[in-house]
Amino acid sequence: MRILIVEDEVTLNNTLAEGLKEFGYQSDVAENLSDAKYLIDIRNYDLVLLDWMLPDGNGIDIIKDIKKKSQKTAVIVLSARDDKESEIAALKAGADDYIRKPFDFEVLLMRIEAKLRFGASNIIQIGDLIINPEEEKIIYKGESVELKGKPFEVLTHLAMRRDQIVSKEQLLDAIWEEPELVTPNVIEVAINQIRQKMDKALGITTVETVRRRGYRFCFSDEA
Numbered sequence: 011m012r013i014l015i016v017e018d019e020v021t022l023n024n025t026l027a028e029g030l031k032e033f034g035y036q037s038d039v040a041e042n043l044s045d046a047k048y049l050i051d052i053r054n055y056d057l058v059l060l061d062w063m064l065p066d067g068n069g070i071d072i073i074k075d076i077k078k079k080s081q082k083t084a085v086i087v088l089s090a091r092d093d094k095e096s097e098i099a100a101l102k103a104g105a106d107d108y109i110r111k112p113f114d115f116e117v118l119l120m121r122i123e124a125k126l127r128f129g130a131s132n133i134i135q136i137g138d139l140i141i142n143p144e145e146e147k148i149i150y151k152g153e154s155v156e157l158k159g160k161p162f163e164v165l166t167h168l169a170m171r172r173d174q175i176v177s178k179e180q181l182l183d184a185i186w187e188e189p190e191l192v193t194p195n196v197i198e199v200a201i202n203q204i205r206q207k208m209d210k211a212l213g214i215t216t217v218e219t220v221r222r223r224g225y226r227f228c229f230s231d232e233a
């Protein structure tokens with residue numbers, strides 16, 4: 011999950027970035043509109059936290075650009091404006107949610123999770139296979155497997171989207187710190203690790219390659 015924080019208050023954007031990291035989200039920070047536009051153009055975001063008043067303009071003016079890039083990107087406007095007219099204006103401009111400043115981080119996190127319908131601490135269990143993202147643990151029929159780091163994150167990302175084809179680009183955006191600086195073959199390396207360290211060791215198949223489209227988590231408990 012990748013989140014863009016558009017916020018010019020340095021203390022606040024640092025707190026947000028650190029807090030989100032703790033809960034397993036990758037985030038980027040833009041302190042003005044032009045940096046935000048640049049990042050939206052080169053990367054894919056699941057969600058944007060958007061401050062209203064920025065040094066070079068109004069945050070809500072870029073909502074249409076965000077939605078044009080991807081309708082699926084959720085936008086939460088953060089603003090010190092506490093009148094209902096501002097809230098209505100933000101929602102009319104296409105925001106999915108509006109949070110007044112100052113806000114509680116825990117509440118913000120819950121609103122983010124609600125928007126992403128994603129529980130960072132969810133244990134995935136499919137038949138005898140248990141994947142625990144918080145502890146980076148995989149257990150199958152009581153046997154545990156050593157799979158850490160990026161391959162584990164790729165596996166978790168795919169397992170959470172069972173039966174969906176996920177492209178290399180989507181995996182890069184969701185998992186790598188700076189996706190445009192790595193070559194897509196890092197995904198192949200991660201998939202290979204999953205197959206060697208996990209599938210081969212356990213005698214199961216968890217991830218299939220869908221030619222030219224990406225990968226799909228294909229393990230099922232009916233096997």
Ligand code: CA
Pocket residue numbers: 017018019061062063064
């Ligand atoms: Ca501001």
